[in-house]
Amino acid sequence: MSAPTGITWATLTKDVRLEWRSKDAINSMLFFALLVVVVFSFSFDPEAEESRQIAGGLVWVAFLFAAVVALNQTWARELRNQVLDAYRVSPAPANSLFVAKALGNFIFVSVLEALMTPLFIVFYKLRVLGPAWQLIPVAILGTWAIVVNGTFFAAMSLRTRSREIMLPLLLFPITIPALLSMVEATTTILVGDPSTSAKFWIVLLATYDVVFTTGCLALFGTVLHAE
Amino acid sequence: MNEPNTAQTNPIIAVTNLVKQFGRFAALRGVSTSFEASRLYGILGDNGAGKTTLLRILAGLVPPTRGEISILGKKNPREVCREFGYMAHPSLLYDEMSGVENLRYFARLYGLEDEARCAQVIAAVGLDPALERPVGQYSQGMRQRMSLARALLNDPKILLLDEPFSNVDIRSAREMVKLLGGMRDQGKTIFVVTHQASLLDGAADEFIWMDAGQIVNRTRDLTYMETA
Numbered sequence: 144m145s146a147p148t149g150i151t152w153a154t155l156t157k158d159v160r161l162e163w164r165s166k167d168a169i170n171s172m173l174f175f176a177l178l179v180v181v182v183f184s185f186s187f188d189p190e191a192e193e194s195r196q197i198a199g200g201l202v203w204v205a206f207l208f209a210a211v212v213a214l215n216q217t218w219a220r221e222l223r224n225q226v227l228d229a230y231r232v233s234p235a236p237a238n239s240l241f242v243a244k245a246l247g248n249f250i251f252v253s254v255l256e257a258l259m260t261p262l263f264i265v266f267y268k269l270r271v272l273g274p275a276w277q278l279i280p281v282a283i284l285g286t287w288a289i290v291v292n293g294t295f296f297a298a299m300s301l302r303t304r305s306r307e308i309m310l311p312l313l314l315f316p317i318t319i320p321a322l323l324s325m326v327e328a329t330t331t332i333l334v335g336d337p338s339t340s341a342k343f344w345i346v347l348l349a350t351y352d353v354v355f356t357t358g359c360l361a362l363f364g365t366v367l368h369a370e
Numbered sequence: 371m372n373e374p375n376t377a378q379t380n381p382i383i384a385v386t387n388l389v390k391q392f393g394r395f396a397a398l399r400g401v402s403t404s405f406e407a408s409r410l411y412g413i414l415g416d417n418g419a420g421k422t423t424l425l426r427i428l429a430g431l432v433p434p435t436r437g438e439i440s441i442l443g444k445k446n447p448r449e450v451c452r453e454f455g456y457m458a459h460p461s462l463l464y465d466e467m468s469g470v471e472n473l474r475y476f477a478r479l480y481g482l483e484d485e486a487r488c489a490q491v492i493a494a495v496g497l498d499p500a501l502e503r504p505v506g507q508y509s510q511g512m513r514q515r516m517s518l519a520r521a522l523l524n525d526p527k528i529l530l531l532d533e534p535f536s537n538v539d540i541r542s543a544r545e546m547v548k549l550l551g552g553m554r555d556q557g558k559t560i561f562v563v564t565h566q567a568s569l570l571d572g573a574a575d576e577f578i579w580m581d582a583g584q585i586v587n588r589t590r591d592l593t594y595m596e597t598a
Contacts, residue, residue, distance in 0.1 A: 153478035
C-alpha cells in the first residue's frame with residue numbers, strides 16, 4: 144500500500160473505530176431520521192400513489208439533515224484535545240485526511256440509509272414501479288454528493304464560532320443541484336412513468352460528484368493549513 | 371539587563387523580524403534571534419508574552435504575519451516537518467483510544483510501521499506500553515507523558531514542547547527533565563515553554579525570556595528572574 148493510501152486507510156479505520164466506541168454520529172443521525180419518518184407519516188398519512196410522488200423529496204431531505212449531524216461530529220472529534228494539530232505538523236498529505244473523512248462519512252450515512260429505508264417503505268407504503276436497480280446508483284452518487292461537500296464545508300467551518308449553524312448554511316445551497324437530481328431520479332424510479340427516464344438525473348449527479356470531488360481535493364490543503 | 375544574544379555560531383533555527391498579528395493584537399513584535407543545535411532552551415515569560423505563538427510558528431502551524439524563518443536551512447517549516455516533534459498544551463491524543471492505539475495511528479502518519487517503536491517511546495516516558503485503558507481515563511500527568519511519547523515517535527531532531535510539565539507531579543517532571551537532558555546530549559535541539567522554570571535550572575543550556583511579544587533577554591541561569 145502506498146504511503147498516502149496507507150494514511151487514508153489508517154485514518155479511516157481510526158474513525159470507524161472511534162465511532163464504533165462512541166456511536167455519537169450514528170445514534171444522533173438515526174434518532175433524527177426516525178423522527179422525520181414518524182412525524183411526516185403522521186402529518187400526511189399519505190396513500191400509496193401520493194407517497195410515490197413525495198417520498199423522493201422526503202427521503203433525501205431526511206438523509207441530508209441527518210448527515211449534517213455526522214459531518215459535524217467527524218471534525219468535532221479532531222478538535223477535542225486539538226488532535227488535528229498533530230496531523231497538521233506531520234508530513235501526511237492533506238488529501239489523505241480528506242478522503243478518509245469523506246469515506247468514513249459515506250459509510251456512516253450509508254448505514255443510516257440502510258437502516259432507515261425499510262422504515263420509509265413501511266410508513267409510506269412504498270412500492271417501486273420503475274426499474275428498482277437504478278435506485279442503487281442514485282443512492283451511491285447522492286450519498287457521495289452529500290458527504291464530499293459536507294466533509295469539505297465542515298472542515299471549512301471548523302474554526303468558526305458557530306460551526307453547527309455554519310455547516311448547513313454553506314452546505315445546503317451548494318447541494319441544491321445534487322438534491323434536485325436525487326429527488327427527481329428517485330421520484331421517476333418510484334412512479335415508473337415510461338415517458339421519463341432517471342438516466343439524465345443519474346448522469347447529472349455523477350457529473351456533480353466528479354466536479355465537486357475534484358474541487359474539494361484541490362482546495363482541502365489550503366483549508367487544513369489555514370490559520 | 372543582558373542584551374539578547376542573536377549571534378550564534380551554528381544556528382539550526384534563525385528568525386528575523388518575526389511579527390504575528392491576531393487582528394489588532396500583536397502576539398510577536400519583531401523577534402530576531404537564532405538557536406544552536408544540540409541545546410535545551412527554556413522559553414519563559416508571563417501569559418501572553420508570545421511563547422506559544424513562537425513555538426506554533428516554528429512548528430509550521432501558524433504562518434507569521436511578517437518576517438523570515440530558517441529551520442535546518444529551509445524557509446518553510448512544512449518542508450522539514452519530519453524533523454519536528456511537537457507537544458502542545460492539550461494532549462493531541464484521542465481520548466477514546468489507548469496510548470498504543472494512538473501512537474500506532476500517529477506512527478503511520480510518519481510512515482513508521484515499526485510496532486516496537488511505539489512501545490519504546492511509551493516506556494521511555496515512564497508509562498506501561500501494555501496499558502489498555504483509553505487515554506480519556508488517564509490522569510493529566512499520564513496524558514502529558516503520552517503526549518511527549520507521541521512527539522518522540524519520529525525520532526525528531528527538534529523538539530518543540532509547550533508546557534510539558536503542567537499537572538505532572540514533581541517526581542515525574544524531574545524524570546522528564548532528565549529524559550530531555552539525555553536527548554539533548556544525543557544531539558536533539560529542545561525548546562521547552564514552561565511556567566515552571568525552576569525544573570529546568572541546571573538542565574537548560576539557555577533561558578529565553580519573552581515579554582509582550584519580544585525576546586527581552588537570553589541567560590544561562592535563572593538569576594534574571596529575580597531582577598525582572
